[in-house]
Amino acid sequence: MQHPTEINSSGTSLNRTLPIYPLRPGELAAFVEHTDAGTAAFIRAHGFNANVHDLLLLPGPDGLAGAMLGIGDDRSASAFGGVLNKLPSNSFWHLMPGDYDTAEAILNIKLGAYRYDRFKARSENPARISWSGPDHRPSIIAAAVCLARDLINTPANLLGPAELADAGRDIAAHFGARVEQVTGDALVAGYPALAAVGSGSSRPPHMLRFTWGDDPSLPLISLCGKGVCFDSGGYDIKPSVAMLRMKKDMGGAAITLGLAQAIMALDLAVRLDVRIGCVENSISGHAMRPLDVLKTRAGSMVEVGNTDAEGRLVLADLLTDAASCKPNWLIDFATLTGAARVALGPDLPALFSNNDSFAEAMLAAGRATHDPMWRLPLWAGYDNWLDSSIADFNTVAAKPMAGAIIAGLFLNRFVPADVPWVHIDTYAWNDQTRPGHPEGGEAQALRATLAAIEGFCHIPEN
Incomplete structure:
Protein backbone atom coordinates (compact mmCIF):
# COMPACT_ATOMS: atom_id res chain seq x y z
CA MET A 1 0.00 0.00 0.00
CA GLN A 2 1.20 3.49 -0.79
CA HIS A 3 0.69 5.54 2.34
CA PRO A 4 0.87 9.31 2.76
CA THR A 5 3.92 9.01 4.99
CA GLU A 6 5.86 8.14 1.85
CA ILE A 7 5.47 11.67 0.54
CA ASN A 8 8.49 13.86 1.15
CA SER A 9 8.13 16.20 4.12
CA SER A 10 9.89 19.39 5.10
CA GLY A 11 13.20 17.57 5.37
CA THR A 12 13.60 17.75 1.58
CA SER A 13 15.51 20.75 0.28
CA LEU A 14 13.21 23.03 -1.69
CA ASN A 15 16.17 23.89 -3.96
CA ARG A 16 15.95 20.40 -5.48
CA THR A 17 12.23 20.52 -6.20
CA LEU A 18 9.97 22.25 -8.71
CA PRO A 19 7.41 24.83 -7.60
CA ILE A 20 3.63 24.41 -7.71
CA TYR A 21 1.73 27.69 -7.76
CA PRO A 22 -1.79 27.24 -6.30
CA LEU A 23 -3.92 30.01 -7.81
CA ARG A 24 -7.49 31.24 -7.64
CA PRO A 25 -9.11 32.72 -10.77
CA GLY A 26 -8.86 36.23 -9.38
CA GLU A 27 -5.09 35.86 -8.85
CA LEU A 28 -4.27 34.65 -12.35
CA ALA A 29 -3.91 38.05 -14.09
CA ALA A 30 -1.39 39.29 -11.54
CA PHE A 31 0.61 36.07 -11.81
CA VAL A 32 0.76 36.30 -15.61
CA GLU A 33 1.71 39.97 -15.45
CA HIS A 34 4.71 39.27 -13.25
CA THR A 35 6.10 36.30 -15.17
CA ASP A 36 8.30 36.38 -18.26
CA ALA A 37 6.78 37.01 -21.67
CA GLY A 38 7.32 33.47 -22.95
CA THR A 39 5.68 31.83 -19.94
CA ALA A 40 2.81 34.34 -20.07
CA ALA A 41 2.19 33.51 -23.74
CA PHE A 42 2.31 29.79 -22.92
CA ILE A 43 -0.30 30.19 -20.17
CA ARG A 44 -2.61 32.20 -22.45
CA ALA A 45 -2.20 29.74 -25.32
CA HIS A 46 -3.31 26.86 -23.10
CA GLY A 47 -6.36 28.73 -21.84
CA PHE A 48 -5.52 28.13 -18.19
CA ASN A 49 -8.16 29.82 -16.02
CA ALA A 50 -7.20 28.57 -12.53
CA ASN A 51 -10.48 26.70 -12.26
CA VAL A 52 -10.57 24.08 -9.52
CA HIS A 53 -8.49 20.95 -10.34
CA ASP A 54 -6.90 22.52 -13.46
CA LEU A 55 -3.15 21.83 -13.74
CA LEU A 56 -0.72 23.32 -16.22
CA LEU A 57 2.90 22.17 -16.46
CA LEU A 58 5.25 25.07 -17.25
CA PRO A 59 8.17 24.50 -19.64
CA GLY A 60 11.74 25.32 -18.69
CA PRO A 61 15.31 24.93 -19.91
CA ASP A 62 15.57 21.44 -18.38
CA GLY A 63 12.10 20.38 -19.46
CA LEU A 64 9.92 21.61 -16.59
CA ALA A 65 10.03 24.88 -14.70
CA GLY A 66 7.04 24.30 -12.47
CA ALA A 67 3.27 23.86 -12.47
CA MET A 68 0.17 25.95 -11.91
CA LEU A 69 -2.67 24.43 -9.92
CA GLY A 70 -6.11 25.93 -10.19
CA ILE A 71 -7.88 25.88 -6.84
CA GLY A 72 -10.93 27.84 -7.98
CA ASP A 73 -12.95 29.69 -5.37
CA ASP A 74 -13.66 26.52 -3.40
CA ARG A 75 -12.34 26.80 0.17
CA SER A 76 -12.32 23.03 0.72
CA ALA A 77 -8.76 22.46 -0.60
CA SER A 78 -10.15 19.54 -2.59
CA ALA A 79 -8.08 20.59 -5.61
CA PHE A 80 -4.95 19.45 -3.80
CA GLY A 81 -6.31 15.92 -3.49
CA GLY A 82 -5.79 15.10 -7.16
CA VAL A 83 -2.57 16.94 -7.88
CA LEU A 84 -0.18 13.98 -7.48
CA ASN A 85 -2.09 12.01 -10.10
CA LYS A 86 -1.50 14.76 -12.67
CA LEU A 87 2.22 15.32 -12.12
CA PRO A 88 4.88 13.28 -13.95
CA SER A 89 6.18 10.20 -12.18
CA ASN A 90 9.58 10.41 -10.49
CA SER A 91 9.24 14.18 -10.15
CA PHE A 92 9.67 16.24 -6.98
CA TRP A 93 7.76 19.40 -6.11
CA HIS A 94 7.07 21.97 -3.42
CA LEU A 95 4.05 24.19 -2.77
CA MET A 96 4.40 27.93 -3.13
CA PRO A 97 2.61 30.16 -0.60
CA GLY A 98 -0.85 31.33 -1.52
CA ASP A 99 -4.43 31.96 -0.50
CA TYR A 100 -5.15 28.51 0.91
CA ASP A 101 -5.00 26.62 4.19
CA THR A 102 -1.65 24.85 4.19
CA ALA A 103 -2.70 22.14 6.67
CA GLU A 104 -5.82 21.35 4.64
CA ALA A 105 -3.76 21.27 1.45
CA ILE A 106 -1.28 18.83 3.01
CA LEU A 107 -4.10 16.63 4.30
CA ASN A 108 -5.77 16.48 0.91
CA ILE A 109 -2.47 15.70 -0.82
CA LYS A 110 -1.88 12.85 1.60
CA LEU A 111 -5.39 11.46 1.17
CA GLY A 112 -5.08 11.67 -2.60
CA ALA A 113 -1.74 9.84 -2.50
CA TYR A 114 -3.28 6.72 -0.97
CA ARG A 115 -3.29 3.53 -3.04
CA TYR A 116 -4.17 0.02 -1.97
CA ASP A 117 -1.54 -1.76 -4.05
CA ARG A 118 -0.59 -4.54 -1.64
CA PHE A 119 -0.96 -7.18 -4.34
CA LYS A 120 0.39 -5.19 -7.33
CA ALA A 121 3.93 -4.77 -8.58
CA ARG A 122 4.86 -1.10 -8.82
CA SER A 123 5.90 -0.01 -12.31
CA GLU A 124 6.84 3.58 -11.47
CA ASN A 125 7.38 5.96 -8.61
CA PRO A 126 4.68 8.61 -8.21
CA ALA A 127 5.38 12.31 -7.96
CA ARG A 128 6.19 13.63 -4.51
CA ILE A 129 5.52 16.95 -2.88
CA SER A 130 7.45 18.49 0.00
CA TRP A 131 6.40 21.41 2.16
CA SER A 132 7.91 23.69 4.74
CA GLY A 133 6.40 23.93 8.19
CA PRO A 134 4.79 21.43 10.57
CA ASP A 135 2.49 18.69 9.32
CA HIS A 136 1.83 16.89 12.63
CA ARG A 137 -1.95 17.17 12.62
CA PRO A 138 -2.55 16.46 8.89
CA SER A 139 -0.29 13.43 9.15
Whole structure:
Protein backbone atom coordinates (compact mmCIF):
# COMPACT_ATOMS: atom_id res chain seq x y z
CA MET A 1 0.00 0.00 0.00
CA GLN A 2 1.20 3.49 -0.79
CA HIS A 3 0.69 5.54 2.34
CA PRO A 4 0.87 9.31 2.76
CA THR A 5 3.92 9.01 4.99
CA GLU A 6 5.86 8.14 1.85
CA ILE A 7 5.47 11.67 0.54
CA ASN A 8 8.49 13.86 1.15
CA SER A 9 8.13 16.20 4.12
CA SER A 10 9.89 19.39 5.10
CA GLY A 11 13.20 17.57 5.37
CA THR A 12 13.60 17.75 1.58
CA SER A 13 15.51 20.75 0.28
CA LEU A 14 13.21 23.03 -1.69
CA ASN A 15 16.17 23.89 -3.96
CA ARG A 16 15.95 20.40 -5.48
CA THR A 17 12.23 20.52 -6.20
CA LEU A 18 9.97 22.25 -8.71
CA PRO A 19 7.41 24.83 -7.60
CA ILE A 20 3.63 24.41 -7.71
CA TYR A 21 1.73 27.69 -7.76
CA PRO A 22 -1.79 27.24 -6.30
CA LEU A 23 -3.92 30.01 -7.81
CA ARG A 24 -7.49 31.24 -7.64
CA PRO A 25 -9.11 32.72 -10.77
CA GLY A 26 -8.86 36.23 -9.38
CA GLU A 27 -5.09 35.86 -8.85
CA LEU A 28 -4.27 34.65 -12.35
CA ALA A 29 -3.91 38.05 -14.09
CA ALA A 30 -1.39 39.29 -11.54
CA PHE A 31 0.61 36.07 -11.81
CA VAL A 32 0.76 36.30 -15.61
CA GLU A 33 1.71 39.97 -15.45
CA HIS A 34 4.71 39.27 -13.25
CA THR A 35 6.10 36.30 -15.17
CA ASP A 36 8.30 36.38 -18.26
CA ALA A 37 6.78 37.01 -21.67
CA GLY A 38 7.32 33.47 -22.95
CA THR A 39 5.68 31.83 -19.94
CA ALA A 40 2.81 34.34 -20.07
CA ALA A 41 2.19 33.51 -23.74
CA PHE A 42 2.31 29.79 -22.92
CA ILE A 43 -0.30 30.19 -20.17
CA ARG A 44 -2.61 32.20 -22.45
CA ALA A 45 -2.20 29.74 -25.32
CA HIS A 46 -3.31 26.86 -23.10
CA GLY A 47 -6.36 28.73 -21.84
CA PHE A 48 -5.52 28.13 -18.19
CA ASN A 49 -8.16 29.82 -16.02
CA ALA A 50 -7.20 28.57 -12.53
CA ASN A 51 -10.48 26.70 -12.26
CA VAL A 52 -10.57 24.08 -9.52
CA HIS A 53 -8.49 20.95 -10.34
CA ASP A 54 -6.90 22.52 -13.46
CA LEU A 55 -3.15 21.83 -13.74
CA LEU A 56 -0.72 23.32 -16.22
CA LEU A 57 2.90 22.17 -16.46
CA LEU A 58 5.25 25.07 -17.25
CA PRO A 59 8.17 24.50 -19.64
CA GLY A 60 11.74 25.32 -18.69
CA PRO A 61 15.31 24.93 -19.91
CA ASP A 62 15.57 21.44 -18.38
CA GLY A 63 12.10 20.38 -19.46
CA LEU A 64 9.92 21.61 -16.59
CA ALA A 65 10.03 24.88 -14.70
CA GLY A 66 7.04 24.30 -12.47
CA ALA A 67 3.27 23.86 -12.47
CA MET A 68 0.17 25.95 -11.91
CA LEU A 69 -2.67 24.43 -9.92
CA GLY A 70 -6.11 25.93 -10.19
CA ILE A 71 -7.88 25.88 -6.84
CA GLY A 72 -10.93 27.84 -7.98
CA ASP A 73 -12.95 29.69 -5.37
CA ASP A 74 -13.66 26.52 -3.40
CA ARG A 75 -12.34 26.80 0.17
CA SER A 76 -12.32 23.03 0.72
CA ALA A 77 -8.76 22.46 -0.60
CA SER A 78 -10.15 19.54 -2.59
CA ALA A 79 -8.08 20.59 -5.61
CA PHE A 80 -4.95 19.45 -3.80
CA GLY A 81 -6.31 15.92 -3.49
CA GLY A 82 -5.79 15.10 -7.16
CA VAL A 83 -2.57 16.94 -7.88
CA LEU A 84 -0.18 13.98 -7.48
CA ASN A 85 -2.09 12.01 -10.10
CA LYS A 86 -1.50 14.76 -12.67
CA LEU A 87 2.22 15.32 -12.12
CA PRO A 88 4.88 13.28 -13.95
CA SER A 89 6.18 10.20 -12.18
CA ASN A 90 9.58 10.41 -10.49
CA SER A 91 9.24 14.18 -10.15
CA PHE A 92 9.67 16.24 -6.98
CA TRP A 93 7.76 19.40 -6.11
CA HIS A 94 7.07 21.97 -3.42
CA LEU A 95 4.05 24.19 -2.77
CA MET A 96 4.40 27.93 -3.13
CA PRO A 97 2.61 30.16 -0.60
CA GLY A 98 -0.85 31.33 -1.52
CA ASP A 99 -4.43 31.96 -0.50
CA TYR A 100 -5.15 28.51 0.91
CA ASP A 101 -5.00 26.62 4.19
CA THR A 102 -1.65 24.85 4.19
CA ALA A 103 -2.70 22.14 6.67
CA GLU A 104 -5.82 21.35 4.64
CA ALA A 105 -3.76 21.27 1.45
CA ILE A 106 -1.28 18.83 3.01
CA LEU A 107 -4.10 16.63 4.30
CA ASN A 108 -5.77 16.48 0.91
CA ILE A 109 -2.47 15.70 -0.82
CA LYS A 110 -1.88 12.85 1.60
CA LEU A 111 -5.39 11.46 1.17
CA GLY A 112 -5.08 11.67 -2.60
CA ALA A 113 -1.74 9.84 -2.50
CA TYR A 114 -3.28 6.72 -0.97
CA ARG A 115 -3.29 3.53 -3.04
CA TYR A 116 -4.17 0.02 -1.97
CA ASP A 117 -1.54 -1.76 -4.05
CA ARG A 118 -0.59 -4.54 -1.64
CA PHE A 119 -0.96 -7.18 -4.34
CA LYS A 120 0.39 -5.19 -7.33
CA ALA A 121 3.93 -4.77 -8.58
CA ARG A 122 4.86 -1.10 -8.82
CA SER A 123 5.90 -0.01 -12.31
CA GLU A 124 6.84 3.58 -11.47
CA ASN A 125 7.38 5.96 -8.61
CA PRO A 126 4.68 8.61 -8.21
CA ALA A 127 5.38 12.31 -7.96
CA ARG A 128 6.19 13.63 -4.51
CA ILE A 129 5.52 16.95 -2.88
CA SER A 130 7.45 18.49 0.00
CA TRP A 131 6.40 21.41 2.16
CA SER A 132 7.91 23.69 4.74
CA GLY A 133 6.40 23.93 8.19
CA PRO A 134 4.79 21.43 10.57
CA ASP A 135 2.49 18.69 9.32
CA HIS A 136 1.83 16.89 12.63
CA ARG A 137 -1.95 17.17 12.62
CA PRO A 138 -2.55 16.46 8.89
CA SER A 139 -0.29 13.43 9.15
CA ILE A 140 -2.23 12.04 12.13
CA ILE A 141 -5.59 12.53 10.44
CA ALA A 142 -4.37 11.10 7.14
CA ALA A 143 -2.90 8.07 8.92
CA ALA A 144 -6.23 7.47 10.64
CA VAL A 145 -8.19 7.70 7.39
CA CYS A 146 -5.73 5.44 5.59
CA LEU A 147 -5.81 2.88 8.40
CA ALA A 148 -9.56 2.62 7.91
CA ARG A 149 -9.15 2.45 4.13
CA ASP A 150 -6.58 -0.34 4.44
CA LEU A 151 -8.85 -2.42 6.67
CA ILE A 152 -11.87 -1.95 4.40
CA ASN A 153 -9.88 -2.75 1.26
CA THR A 154 -8.31 -5.93 2.65
CA PRO A 155 -9.92 -9.06 1.13
CA ALA A 156 -12.12 -11.02 3.51
CA ASN A 157 -9.96 -14.15 3.24
CA LEU A 158 -7.15 -12.13 4.85
CA LEU A 159 -9.24 -10.12 7.30
CA GLY A 160 -11.66 -12.25 9.30
CA PRO A 161 -13.10 -11.57 12.75
CA ALA A 162 -9.90 -12.54 14.58
CA GLU A 163 -7.69 -10.44 12.31
CA LEU A 164 -9.95 -7.40 12.66
CA ALA A 165 -9.94 -7.76 16.44
CA ASP A 166 -6.15 -8.14 16.38
CA ALA A 167 -5.82 -4.94 14.33
CA GLY A 168 -7.79 -3.09 16.99
CA ARG A 169 -5.74 -4.70 19.72
CA ASP A 170 -2.51 -3.53 18.09
CA ILE A 171 -3.76 0.07 17.88
CA ALA A 172 -4.84 0.00 21.51
CA ALA A 173 -1.53 -1.47 22.66
CA HIS A 174 0.43 1.20 20.80
CA PHE A 175 -1.23 3.91 22.88
CA GLY A 176 -1.24 2.00 26.16
CA ALA A 177 -5.01 1.45 26.20
CA ARG A 178 -6.55 -1.31 28.31
CA VAL A 179 -7.88 -4.13 26.16
CA GLU A 180 -10.60 -6.74 26.62
CA GLN A 181 -11.22 -9.37 23.93
CA VAL A 182 -14.20 -11.72 24.26
CA THR A 183 -14.94 -14.84 22.22
CA GLY A 184 -16.25 -18.38 22.66
CA ASP A 185 -18.62 -19.19 25.52
CA ALA A 186 -18.03 -15.83 27.17
CA LEU A 187 -19.24 -14.07 24.02
CA VAL A 188 -22.37 -16.24 23.83
CA ALA A 189 -23.13 -15.43 27.47
CA GLY A 190 -22.39 -11.72 27.37
CA TYR A 191 -23.18 -10.71 23.79
CA PRO A 192 -25.68 -13.33 22.59
CA ALA A 193 -27.08 -11.45 19.59
CA LEU A 194 -23.59 -10.64 18.31
CA ALA A 195 -22.58 -14.28 18.78
CA ALA A 196 -25.66 -15.47 16.89
CA VAL A 197 -24.70 -13.41 13.84
CA GLY A 198 -21.31 -15.11 13.68
CA SER A 199 -22.55 -18.60 14.50
CA GLY A 200 -22.73 -19.71 10.87
CA SER A 201 -19.05 -19.09 10.14
CA SER A 202 -16.09 -21.38 10.78
CA ARG A 203 -14.26 -18.21 11.88
CA PRO A 204 -15.49 -17.45 15.43
CA PRO A 205 -16.84 -14.00 16.30
CA HIS A 206 -15.01 -11.63 18.65
CA MET A 207 -15.87 -8.54 20.66
CA LEU A 208 -12.97 -6.17 21.19
CA ARG A 209 -13.13 -3.38 23.74
CA PHE A 210 -10.42 -0.95 24.76
CA THR A 211 -10.41 2.05 27.06
CA TRP A 212 -7.99 4.98 27.14
CA GLY A 213 -7.66 7.83 29.63
CA ASP A 214 -8.01 7.80 33.42
CA ASP A 215 -9.06 11.29 34.45
CA PRO A 216 -12.69 11.04 35.63
CA SER A 217 -13.14 14.80 35.16
CA LEU A 218 -12.79 14.40 31.39
CA PRO A 219 -15.78 13.58 29.17
CA LEU A 220 -16.32 9.93 28.26
CA ILE A 221 -16.65 9.28 24.53
CA SER A 222 -17.91 5.84 23.58
CA LEU A 223 -17.46 4.47 20.05
CA CYS A 224 -19.05 1.33 18.61
CA GLY A 225 -18.39 -0.20 15.19
CA LYS A 226 -20.06 -2.88 13.12
CA GLY A 227 -17.34 -5.28 11.98
CA VAL A 228 -19.00 -7.81 9.66
CA CYS A 229 -15.92 -8.97 7.77
CA PHE A 230 -18.02 -10.52 5.03
CA ASP A 231 -21.78 -10.53 4.66
CA SER A 232 -23.33 -13.27 2.56
CA GLY A 233 -26.75 -12.27 3.84
CA GLY A 234 -27.03 -15.59 5.67
CA TYR A 235 -30.01 -17.78 4.74
CA ASP A 236 -31.60 -14.67 3.22
CA ILE A 237 -28.68 -14.79 0.84
CA LYS A 238 -27.70 -11.79 -1.22
CA PRO A 239 -27.62 -12.02 -5.01
CA SER A 240 -24.07 -12.37 -6.29
CA VAL A 241 -23.86 -8.78 -7.54
CA ALA A 242 -24.71 -7.51 -4.05
CA MET A 243 -21.87 -9.54 -2.51
CA LEU A 244 -19.14 -8.01 -4.66
CA ARG A 245 -18.35 -5.30 -2.10
CA MET A 246 -19.29 -7.13 1.08
CA LYS A 247 -15.70 -7.17 2.31
CA LYS A 248 -16.49 -3.55 3.20
CA ASP A 249 -19.27 -4.52 5.62
CA MET A 250 -16.77 -4.06 8.45
CA GLY A 251 -16.40 -0.42 7.42
CA GLY A 252 -18.05 0.80 10.62
CA ALA A 253 -15.43 -0.96 12.74
CA ALA A 254 -12.65 0.34 10.48
CA ILE A 255 -13.84 3.94 10.83
CA THR A 256 -14.18 3.45 14.59
CA LEU A 257 -10.59 2.22 14.86
CA GLY A 258 -9.24 5.00 12.65
CA LEU A 259 -11.08 7.62 14.71
CA ALA A 260 -9.86 6.11 17.97
CA GLN A 261 -6.28 6.13 16.69
CA ALA A 262 -6.56 9.83 15.78
CA ILE A 263 -8.05 10.74 19.18
CA MET A 264 -5.23 8.99 21.02
CA ALA A 265 -2.48 10.26 18.71
CA LEU A 266 -3.71 13.84 19.17
CA ASP A 267 -3.95 13.20 22.92
CA LEU A 268 -7.38 14.80 23.13
CA ALA A 269 -8.72 15.70 26.57
CA VAL A 270 -11.29 12.90 26.70
CA ARG A 271 -11.68 9.39 27.99
CA LEU A 272 -12.25 6.84 25.27
CA ASP A 273 -14.31 3.63 25.39
CA VAL A 274 -14.25 1.65 22.13
CA ARG A 275 -16.10 -1.53 21.11
CA ILE A 276 -16.10 -3.36 17.80
CA GLY A 277 -18.11 -6.47 17.01
CA CYS A 278 -16.10 -8.70 14.67
CA VAL A 279 -18.13 -11.38 12.89
CA GLU A 280 -18.75 -13.07 9.56
CA ASN A 281 -22.32 -13.62 8.39
CA SER A 282 -22.20 -17.02 6.69
CA ILE A 283 -24.46 -19.97 5.93
CA SER A 284 -24.10 -23.34 7.63
CA GLY A 285 -26.02 -25.75 9.83
CA HIS A 286 -25.12 -23.52 12.77
CA ALA A 287 -26.26 -20.23 11.25
CA MET A 288 -29.23 -18.27 12.55
CA ARG A 289 -32.40 -18.69 10.51
CA PRO A 290 -35.31 -16.45 9.56
CA LEU A 291 -37.95 -16.51 12.33
CA ASP A 292 -35.45 -17.56 14.99
CA VAL A 293 -35.87 -15.73 18.29
CA LEU A 294 -32.66 -14.43 19.85
CA LYS A 295 -31.85 -13.02 23.24
CA THR A 296 -29.93 -9.74 23.38
CA ARG A 297 -27.52 -8.47 26.01
CA ALA A 298 -30.31 -6.11 27.15
CA GLY A 299 -32.50 -9.14 27.88
CA SER A 300 -35.08 -8.42 25.19
CA MET A 301 -36.08 -11.19 22.80
CA VAL A 302 -36.01 -10.36 19.09
CA GLU A 303 -37.42 -12.25 16.14
CA VAL A 304 -35.11 -12.55 13.12
CA GLY A 305 -37.16 -11.11 10.30
CA ASN A 306 -34.29 -11.31 7.84
CA THR A 307 -30.81 -12.78 8.34
CA ASP A 308 -29.38 -10.05 6.11
CA ALA A 309 -30.32 -7.47 8.76
CA GLU A 310 -27.48 -8.73 10.93
CA GLY A 311 -25.57 -5.52 11.64
CA ARG A 312 -28.26 -4.17 13.95
CA LEU A 313 -27.96 -7.31 16.08
CA VAL A 314 -24.21 -6.76 16.43
CA LEU A 315 -24.74 -3.13 17.39
CA ALA A 316 -27.62 -3.90 19.78
CA ASP A 317 -25.32 -5.74 22.18
CA LEU A 318 -22.48 -3.22 21.78
CA LEU A 319 -24.76 -0.25 22.41
CA THR A 320 -26.33 -1.88 25.47
CA ASP A 321 -22.87 -2.43 26.95
CA ALA A 322 -21.58 1.02 26.03
CA ALA A 323 -24.67 2.86 27.29
CA SER A 324 -24.38 1.20 30.69
CA CYS A 325 -21.20 3.24 31.28
CA LYS A 326 -23.20 6.49 30.82
CA PRO A 327 -20.90 8.15 28.28
CA ASN A 328 -21.20 11.84 27.52
CA TRP A 329 -21.42 10.94 23.85
CA LEU A 330 -22.16 7.54 22.31
CA ILE A 331 -21.42 7.18 18.60
CA ASP A 332 -21.77 4.13 16.37
CA PHE A 333 -20.65 3.61 12.79
CA ALA A 334 -22.09 0.94 10.52
CA THR A 335 -22.57 0.05 6.88
CA LEU A 336 -26.09 -0.76 7.97
CA THR A 337 -28.70 -0.31 5.24
CA GLY A 338 -29.00 -0.08 1.49
CA ALA A 339 -32.01 2.12 2.19
CA ALA A 340 -29.72 4.91 3.39
CA ARG A 341 -27.90 4.78 0.07
CA VAL A 342 -31.16 4.87 -1.86
CA ALA A 343 -32.18 7.96 0.11
CA LEU A 344 -28.86 9.82 0.19
CA GLY A 345 -26.54 8.18 -2.33
CA PRO A 346 -23.02 6.88 -1.71
CA ASP A 347 -21.30 10.08 -0.58
CA LEU A 348 -23.62 11.24 2.20
CA PRO A 349 -23.83 9.13 5.38
CA ALA A 350 -27.15 9.17 7.20
CA LEU A 351 -27.08 10.46 10.77
CA PHE A 352 -29.67 9.58 13.41
CA SER A 353 -29.68 10.94 16.95
CA ASN A 354 -31.74 11.12 20.12
CA ASN A 355 -30.20 14.50 21.00
CA ASP A 356 -30.62 17.62 18.86
CA SER A 357 -27.58 19.56 20.11
CA PHE A 358 -25.36 16.51 19.65
CA ALA A 359 -26.69 15.98 16.13
CA GLU A 360 -26.13 19.61 15.19
CA ALA A 361 -22.58 19.52 16.58
CA MET A 362 -21.84 16.57 14.32
CA LEU A 363 -23.47 18.12 11.26
CA ALA A 364 -21.67 21.44 11.82
CA ALA A 365 -18.34 19.63 12.14
CA GLY A 366 -19.11 17.81 8.89
CA ARG A 367 -19.70 21.09 7.11
CA ALA A 368 -16.53 22.63 8.54
CA THR A 369 -14.34 19.68 7.53
CA HIS A 370 -16.03 19.04 4.18
CA ASP A 371 -16.94 15.59 5.48
CA PRO A 372 -20.73 15.90 5.31
CA MET A 373 -23.61 13.89 6.76
CA TRP A 374 -27.37 14.32 6.56
CA ARG A 375 -29.78 13.82 9.44
CA LEU A 376 -32.73 11.47 9.05
CA PRO A 377 -35.46 11.19 11.70
CA LEU A 378 -36.04 8.56 14.36
CA TRP A 379 -39.70 8.82 13.39
CA ALA A 380 -41.70 7.44 16.31
CA GLY A 381 -44.74 6.87 14.11
CA TYR A 382 -42.95 3.92 12.51
CA ASP A 383 -41.83 2.32 15.77
CA ASN A 384 -44.71 -0.17 15.91
CA TRP A 385 -43.64 -1.51 12.51
CA LEU A 386 -41.12 -3.56 14.51
CA ASP A 387 -43.86 -5.38 16.44
CA SER A 388 -43.63 -9.18 16.59
CA SER A 389 -46.39 -11.64 17.48
CA ILE A 390 -44.00 -14.00 19.29
CA ALA A 391 -41.15 -11.85 20.61
CA ASP A 392 -40.58 -8.43 22.14
CA PHE A 393 -39.99 -7.07 18.65
CA ASN A 394 -38.69 -7.96 15.19
CA THR A 395 -35.39 -7.04 13.59
CA VAL A 396 -37.13 -5.63 10.50
CA ALA A 397 -40.44 -4.04 9.56
CA ALA A 398 -43.25 -5.84 7.80
CA LYS A 399 -43.53 -2.90 5.40
CA PRO A 400 -40.92 -2.41 2.62
CA MET A 401 -40.35 1.27 3.31
CA ALA A 402 -38.16 3.58 5.43
CA GLY A 403 -35.52 0.87 5.91
CA ALA A 404 -32.81 3.18 7.29
CA ILE A 405 -35.23 4.75 9.77
CA ILE A 406 -36.48 1.33 10.90
CA ALA A 407 -32.88 0.23 11.55
CA GLY A 408 -32.31 3.41 13.55
CA LEU A 409 -35.48 2.81 15.56
CA PHE A 410 -34.34 -0.75 16.29
CA LEU A 411 -31.01 0.52 17.64
CA ASN A 412 -32.74 3.29 19.57
CA ARG A 413 -34.40 0.63 21.75
CA PHE A 414 -30.98 -0.25 23.16
CA VAL A 415 -29.94 3.30 24.11
CA PRO A 416 -31.51 5.03 27.14
CA ALA A 417 -32.96 8.46 26.36
CA ASP A 418 -30.54 10.14 28.79
CA VAL A 419 -27.45 8.94 26.88
CA PRO A 420 -26.70 11.32 23.97
CA TRP A 421 -26.33 9.04 20.95
CA VAL A 422 -25.56 9.35 17.26
CA HIS A 423 -25.87 6.51 14.76
CA ILE A 424 -24.04 6.94 11.43
CA ASP A 425 -25.16 4.73 8.54
CA THR A 426 -22.27 4.94 6.07
CA TYR A 427 -21.38 3.48 2.68
CA ALA A 428 -17.64 3.45 3.56
CA TRP A 429 -16.67 3.18 -0.09
CA ASN A 430 -15.78 5.27 -3.15
CA ASP A 431 -17.23 3.81 -6.33
CA GLN A 432 -14.76 5.77 -8.43
CA THR A 433 -11.64 7.85 -7.91
CA ARG A 434 -12.11 11.55 -7.23
CA PRO A 435 -9.54 14.07 -5.95
CA GLY A 436 -8.55 12.97 -2.46
CA HIS A 437 -10.88 9.96 -2.60
CA PRO A 438 -9.36 6.97 -4.42
CA GLU A 439 -11.70 4.18 -5.47
CA GLY A 440 -12.20 1.69 -2.64
CA GLY A 441 -12.68 1.88 1.10
CA GLU A 442 -13.40 5.28 2.63
CA ALA A 443 -13.51 6.58 6.19
CA GLN A 444 -16.65 8.64 5.79
CA ALA A 445 -17.54 10.87 8.77
CA LEU A 446 -14.20 10.21 10.54
CA ARG A 447 -12.88 13.75 10.16
CA ALA A 448 -16.25 15.26 11.02
CA THR A 449 -16.57 13.19 14.18
CA LEU A 450 -13.01 13.97 15.23
CA ALA A 451 -13.68 17.70 14.85
CA ALA A 452 -16.93 17.40 16.82
CA ILE A 453 -15.16 15.58 19.65
CA GLU A 454 -12.42 18.22 19.71
CA GLY A 455 -15.08 20.86 20.15
CA PHE A 456 -17.02 18.88 22.75
CA CYS A 457 -16.52 21.36 25.59
CA HIS A 458 -18.16 24.10 23.52
CA ILE A 459 -21.36 22.17 22.82
CA PRO A 460 -24.35 23.29 24.91
CA GLU A 461 -26.36 20.57 26.60
CA ASN A 462 -30.11 20.18 26.05
